[in-house]
Amino acid sequence: VADGEAVALQGWRFEEKDAIDGATKWTCRTRDAIAPGERYPLDPAEGKPKPPPQEPWPNGVVLTVRGAAPTVTLILPPGKVKFTAADAPLGRPKIFLDGRVRVERLPAVSVLRPPAEPKAVAPVQDDYPAFWVRYKTGKQYMAWVAYQNEKDRVLLAERDGPDSDWSAPVEADGPGDHFRIALASTHNNTLWVVWSSQRDHNWDLYGRPYKDGKLGDEVRLTPTPHHPPPPGGG
Incomplete structure (x- = not known):
């Protein structure tokens, strides 16, 4: 991150060996899952039912940066991605590397009250x-x-x-x-x-x-x- 700093990094749809390493590194991979809208396909009148079709589901990270005009550079196996916050205004994602990478700006969020601990007695x-x-x-x-x-x-x-x-x-x-x-x-x-x-x-x-x-x-x-x-x- 140039002209700013990375302050947080969180995984999105992380599973298995997907992992975060500090505030600037991560490892993850996509996995096949049931295609959207195909979870309950109509069964044929004859023959064996076909399993619902699958397709790769995207995953990634949520990066929080701080600065007046930070520039983010991502070094990925398919290539390098470089963007600023102004390149991806709210509601207008930006696509890189022939559709392999999608950068979307998110509004800042905060947790008003954290959830109860697992197996808590009478949780709110x-x-x-x-x-x-x-x-x-x-x-x-x-x-x-x-x-x-x-x-x-x-x-x-x-x-x-x-x-x-x-x-x-x-x-x-x-x-x-x-x-x-x-x-x-x-x-x-x-x-x-x-x-x-x-x-x-x-x-x-x-x-x-x-x-x-x-x-x-x-x-x-x-x-x-x-x-x-x-x-x-x-």
Whole structure:
């Protein structure tokens, strides 16, 4: 890497003897697998069923570089590949060596909360994420449902931007039966967290405002009962 540095290298679809060596070297090979869209072929009316067709599946590495305008040079068995970050903008992969090498730029990602250790007792399962970016400041918010011990919690975290760390999650709603979340902000710098919750055998939407790092009071947004009494009270 010229005019920059390689800070991380991870394998993509690595198997068997595929391996990473530091931040600039790796060894991997492609392998045949069932062709996309051919996993469940129609069986012929007569004769023995044919196995699904196979083709080489690509694998490779995810390289993270740092710098104002880094240039990456890859020395591979088929030849040399050289590119800059500007050569492969998001959504526009670049092909080299007659289609043997594909370079694709990926957005920076971070893990808000790592998964539980294997065989952990009552691990937390995070699901149904909602993401919001405040257009004036670029501040980012993430809310999700965390399931543990047969109960759900609605959690919310924030960060100042893609290069900042996520805050510790705060609890918008405690243990209960919750399903999905939506986020939206208002012009007075207030974020609203809205989710559905089942209480007393009735599903409704609930919301809480969030401003300056503090959650406001909960608001029930849909007060209509699921089983209204029949007309006349009968």
